Amino acid sequence: MCYLDFIMQKGYILMQCCDTGNNKMQKCLNKSTILRLARYLRVLKKLKPLGFVKVFSNNLGDAIGVTPSVVRKDFSMISIPGNKRGGYNIDNLITELGAVLGKNQSHDVVLAGCGRIGSALMEYKEFAKDGIRLLAGFDLDPARAGAKSIPVYDIKDMPEFIRSHNITVGIIAVPDTAAAQVLEKMTGAGIQGVLNFAPVELKGSGGCLILNVNLGLEIENLFYQVKLGDKQADLSDLN
């Protein structure tokens, strides 16, 4: 049964499907699946130079900490075939995962706010490894950023830059009081996805996706879990 039949039978509407550019109809993958696919790809890229040609679902599962079932399900979802006894071909996996994740496309981003966090991001070399290019930083005072490997412009020029470079994803690293206003500027210029480091929960309007990275909340959560772990250990000691 082909995928289209499957979705018809299940009563899905067309909106829930998408053409990923490799001409395979596939189900929209949720965030955790996508993150797993990106992790597989990272592992595979390290495995290939070591001379490996094939992997089994349990190898990859071990590597990123999931069960083999999840790995097989994930690959099945995006129609990557394996061999019943020979596992999966690494070259093929890298190609196919790359296609799904859009590795052939340019991933250009802009940054608003060139303070401490913004500056750290501008010098963050790991972005390049994932195919992400930070094209420019913007700030109220472009001079204060100092010498950077990336140009810093006045924030009033940001919308024009976004439009002329067809940029769809931006990073916000301004103080919380300025965040909402900067977001508006970005979405107004065509930005559709934002990684927000300002300690306010920005809300996406008009189809703009917001990913709030809230360091304080994350650390708070860590403390809670740690405290919980202690309590559980205490209780188990009672046995």
Place this chain on the structure above:
Amino acid sequence: MCYLDFIMQKGYILMQCCDTGNNKMQKCLNKSTILRLARYLRVLKKLKPLGFVKVFSNNLGDAIGVTPSVVRKDFSMISIPGNKRGGYNIDNLITELGAVLGKNQSHDVVLAGCGRIGSALMEYKEFAKDGIRLLAGFDLDPARAGAKSIPVYDIKDMPEFIRSHNITVGIIAVPDTAAAQVLEKMTGAGIQGVLNFAPVELKGSGGCLILNVNLGLEIENLFYQVKLGDKQADLSDLN
């Protein structure tokens, strides 16, 4: 029916419960619930100075972007009572949420790696607002961090510092090649929770909790979702 009866009936084992220190038995809350509770608390702390005394579940739901049902369920889980027509008392919510989140306890953390990201974190003022204190930074070369508002010591002194200050949570912001080694040092000294900025997936051993903040993967995911949104919009245009 009291909670203990409930868990007996459901067949839960005692390990799944915990005493949060306020002498109420309560179910272990999952990560997303905890993050929501922390968000409620932030909103409430902004609401109180404005003179508000009560809130309704739909107010709080709107504020953090969830349905009123979720809010009521969350408060019900941690036994915070409301009034059938008068909503929830803000002071009481702040007290109770603070107790669950451990706001009365000190949340001291140490940082390994005082490069660009580490330095940005040392000067990150928002931690204080969430009751988080970054006590010290550690680096192979303490001098390179320059003048900071927080002391920077040689990384070889980190374990001793962690032990003497009874610190349970640490932040890793070293290069990926050093991350695993630093993690070992931390867990060896008693660290039980780690926020990891190094672009490697660290795995928790011996009950140490790891929270990997992987900026590259997150941005990649954002690009995927944005691309997906476009495709969906295109499809809906066909109607």
Place this chain on the structure above:
DNA sequence: TAGATTGTTAATCGATTAACAATC
């Protein structure tokens, strides 16, 4: 062939959502 691994289906699990009785 025998053994091992995939691919897919069904079962399980948990979280979210909806509904509504209780009640202020």
Place this chain on the structure above:
DNA sequence: TAGATTGTTAATCGATTAACAATC
């Protein structure tokens, strides 16, 4: 009282897990 909101239960939804037939 009438109206509105809580608190809790049941329904829904989706993701993870387990199982196993297919097959290399």
